[in-house]
Amino acid sequence: MLELHKVQWRRGGSDFRLFVPRLVLKPGITLLVGRNGAGKSSLLQLLATAQFPTEGEIRYDGLTVDRDLPSIRSQIGFVPTGIELYEQMKTVKLLHYLAELKGGAAQGELEQLMEAFHLTAYRTSKIKTLAQGVRQRIALAQAWIASPAYIFLDEPLNALDSLERLHFTRFAASHSRGRTIIISTHELNEWEAWADRVLWVDEGKPQYHGTIREWSEGLSLSVWSGTIDADTYRLLDPARILTVRPEGDSFQVRILGSEVPPSPQFEKQPVTTEDAYYIRCRSITQPGNVR
Numbered sequence: 001m002l003e004l005h006k007v008q009w010r011r012g013g014s015d016f017r018l019f020v021p022r023l024v025l026k027p028g029i030t031l032l033v034g035r036n037g038a039g040k041s042s043l044l045q046l047l048a049t050a051q052f053p054t055e056g057e058i059r060y061d062g063l064t065v066d067r068d069l070p071s072i073r074s075q076i077g078f079v080p081t082g083i084e085l086y087e088q089m090k091t092v093k094l095l096h097y098l099a100e101l102k103g104g105a106a107q108g109e110l111e112q113l114m115e116a117f118h119l120t121a122y123r124t125s126k127i128k129t130l131a132q133g134v135r136q137r138i139a140l141a142q143a144w145i146a147s148p149a150y151i152f153l154d155e156p157l158n159a160l161d162s163l164e165r166l167h168f169t170r171f172a173a174s175h176s177r178g179r180t181i182i183i184s185t186h187e188l189n190e191w192e193a194w195a196d197r198v199l200w201v202d203e204g205k206p207q208y209h210g211t212i213r214e215w216s217e218g219l220s221l222s223v224w225s226g227t228i229d230a231d232t233y234r235l236l237d238p239a240r241i242l243t244v245r246p247e248g249d250s251f252q253v254r255i256l257g258s259e260v261p262p263s264p265q266f267e268k269q270p271v272t273t274e275d276a277y278y279i280r281c282r283s284i285t286q287p288g289n290v291r
């Protein structure tokens with residue numbers, strides 16, 4: 001469990017300020033969401049001890065960085081965006097090297113990770129010869145070395161193809177028990193089935209932290225879907241349209257609306273995690289649900 005208490009951080013070279021009054025992050029998968037520049041990467045860097053708060057404290061199951069930094073770091077797996085791997089090393093050598101930095105891997109652990117991340121075929125390939133998606137899989141695999149208690153992933157699905165994305169979301173879910181995994185992502189629907197909680201930050205401050213179920217409940221707008229003709233389509237508010245697909249002379253539309261259907265052809269739809277994000281971003285001026 002991670003506990004943040006009055007954490008503040010000012011990023012040098014910018015006006016950006018992160019402020020987290022109080023936050024408790026529990027084991028399981030927490031999706032860290034927010035607009036570009038909201039502070040997701042900054043928060044992950046603080047949690048991963050790549051940066052330190054200017055004020056306040058982060059506790060890792062009771063341990064603090066001023067007293068217990070090496071033992072905290074031995075329990076962290078971190079994948080920042082744009083991670084650079086040693087280009088000249090071979091995959092297996094790099095994983096062994098990173099495992100040594102972490103104090104060593106268990107017997108057979110690296111082979112299992114290579115298998116789980118579909119890296120076996122690349123075990124003796126130099127990193128510089130590998131496609132971006134394969135490099136990303138190596139970066140993700142190394143985060144699991146030595147079975148850390150805390151895993152921080154910044155946009156982990158970047159560069160992965162659709163099959164690998166599905167494979168990785170499943171892998172993360174099946175390896176989340178007893179681990180606090182924080183994942184910064186813009187792909188909310190891909191994580192929907194696997195995540196436990198959502199942490200939404202905006203302008204450096206948490207706006208919502210709670211279960212993924214509650215994230216999509218009690219919202220100010222509903223989601224509607226219907227097939228309509230061109231005249232009805234023209235009357236819709238374009239800012240509220242989520243998706244539109246032409247079907248002959250008609251349009252299949254998914255749209256945000258009040259409790260009343262935008263027109264009689266519309267039927268109310270379940271709100272997805274991503275819909276909830278759009279709705280919450282629209283109502284950002286209203287007080288959030290911070291826990």
Ligand SMILES: Nc1ncnc2c1ncn2[C@@H]1O[C@H](COP(=O)(O)OP(=O)(O)OP(=O)(O)O)[C@@H](O)[C@H]1O
Nearest residue numbers: 011012013014016035036037038039040041042043
């Ligand atoms: N290397 C840097 N130097 C100076 N300012 C930076 C740097 N990196 C980020 N920033 C600024 O810090 C703020 C927070 O950025 P951060 O990367 O944490 O946001 P984010 O939520 O991860 O965004 P994104 O979704 O685009 O990745 C932004 O205002 C950004 O412009």
